Amino acid sequence: MSEGSLVYQLVTLTIALITILSVIVSYTRNNDLFSPVKIFIVFNIFFYADIYFNHYSDMVVATYFLQCLLLFIFSLIEKPIKKDIFYVKKNLNTKVIIVIWVLSMISILNQLIIIAEFGGILNYIGNIALRVEYFKGKGYILVLNNLIATLNIVYLSLMLSSSNNSKNQKFLFVLHFSIFVVMALLSGSRSFLLMTIMVEIICYHYFYRRLTVAKMAPVVLSILFLVALLGGVRNSMDTSDGVISVKGDNVEMNSTHFQYGLIPLEIIFNSEMKELSYGMTYGAFFTNFVPRQIFPDKLDSGGVVFTKLYTGDRWGGLSNLATGAVTEGIVNFGPTVGFSVGLSSLALLFLAGVLMYNKLQMILASKYNYIYFILYIYFILAFARYSYSDFSYTYYSLALNVFFPIILVVILSKIKFISLK
Numbered sequence: 001m002s003e004g005s006l007v008y009q010l011v012t013l014t015i016a017l018i019t020i021l022s023v024i025v026s027y028t029r030n031n032d033l034f035s036p037v038k039i040f041i042v043f044n045i046f047f048y049a050d051i052y053f054n055h056y057s058d059m060v061v062a063t064y065f066l067q068c069l070l071l072f073i074f075s076l077i078e079k080p081i082k083k084d085i086f087y088v089k090k091n092l093n094t095k096v097i098i099v100i101w102v103l104s105m106i107s108i109l110n111q112l113i114i115i116a117e118f119g120g121i122l123n124y125i126g127n128i129a130l131r132v133e134y135f136k137g138k139g140y141i142l143v144l145n146n147l148i149a150t151l152n153i154v155y156l157s158l159m160l161s162s163s164n165n166s167k168n169q170k171f172l173f174v175l176h177f178s179i180f181v182v183m184a185l186l187s188g189s190r191s192f193l194l195m196t197i198m199v200e201i202i203c204y205h206y207f208y209r210r211l212t213v214a215k216m217a218p219v220v221l222s223i224l225f226l227v228a229l230l231g232g233v234r235n236s237m238d239t240s241d242g243v244i245s246v247k248g249d250n251v252e253m254n255s256t257h258f259q260y261g262l263i264p265l266e267i268i269f270n271s272e273m274k275e276l277s278y279g280m281t282y283g284a285f286f287t288n289f290v291p292r293q294i295f296p297d298k299l300d301s302g303g304v305v306f307t308k309l310y311t312g313d314r315w316g317g318l319s320n321l322a323t324g325a326v327t328e329g330i331v332n333f334g335p336t337v338g339f340s341v342g343l344s345s346l347a348l349l350f351l352a353g354v355l356m357y358n359k360l361q362m363i364l365a366s367k368y369n370y371i372y373f374i375l376y377i378y379f380i381l382a383f384a385r386y387s388y389s390d391f392s393y394t395y396y397s398l399a400l401n402v403f404f405p406i407i408l409v410v411i412l413s414k415i416k417f418i419s420l421k
Helices: 003-029 036-046 058-077 094-117 121-126 128-135 139-160 167-187 190-207 213-236 262-269 280-287 302-310 325-333 335-357 360-364 369-385 391-412
Strands: none
Touching: 003 036, 003 058, 036 058, 036 335, 036 369, 058 262, 058 335, 094 121, 094 139, 094 167, 094 391, 139 167, 139 190, 139 369, 139 391, 167 190, 190 213, 190 360, 190 369, 262 302, 262 325, 280 302, 280 325, 280 391, 302 325, 302 391, 325 335, 335 369, 360 369, 369 391
């Protein structure tokens, strides 16, 4: 064993110990399984796990060490909330249920149109890997397709926070959930399915019954397995003979998600600096709302800029690497200032999550708790994602895929022509 390998193992062991200590401190101080710090730690482990199995450069390891250290500090800062939060369950709002189904029909119709444009279900499934090229310049299609995921979460949250759910209402929700699962599987996106299910588990935890480590352990393991399996299935699908089959002998598990946070860091720390963006990738959050047909030269997000400059546009626009907070900071402001900007912005978002958590009791006790809670948890997840994703994409997705459907539900459910009580 070389001296360098031994040092690397000692450093990663130190990182692992800091992470374990963060989990212990966080759980000891606050046994709420879904407090923000615990969510941040899980994301920080999951999307950087390959650091323990493969060798990465010194700066990559140092960056991850600082991120883990930040989380340990926040595990000491986060305050627990009351174990049993009191709030009065309301009567089920039928108007909201009607609105959810009406909007869901738009999402379902959109999916059917996409399948028809591909020439049928087999052609659609066979070309899942090319979906980025198909959706280029058609952002509205993605928005409509993703609509059903947030609607299903609103549906569940409403049901859990209501007191008079009949068997028929429960059946309708299960039907809606089943339709969502089918559409999510057809989308080829693992996050579309699994992130939605994770949010719904968190809703169940706060609105209905607190979950324990023992109950969540098999769920977490199942999600890890499904992430790897669905990625492998997506890349192994073959419909060339008119039937759905698997390329090769079997489906290979996909484990690239364990490297999402590491790959951009490894690239940027081992490349010559390119032209700096000076904050323009953050500004892409605003220009992303303008269709490219109207604004052809609109700003590129951090992932697009990074992929073009540091990989030579390796996938020709069909795919882009996400940056993460630190890499995006360096893309904009260079190694020294950019590193500080990236790490500081991550720390500020972690702080924002902890402060929002202090208001959770008030959120759950509010009249529209089923709406406010969804916004709360998606903000926490966006803060967690920022360590491996880029700013404009993360918050643009939050605005279109979460805020937009929720606003539609709230506005349409108040229209007077729906007279049901």
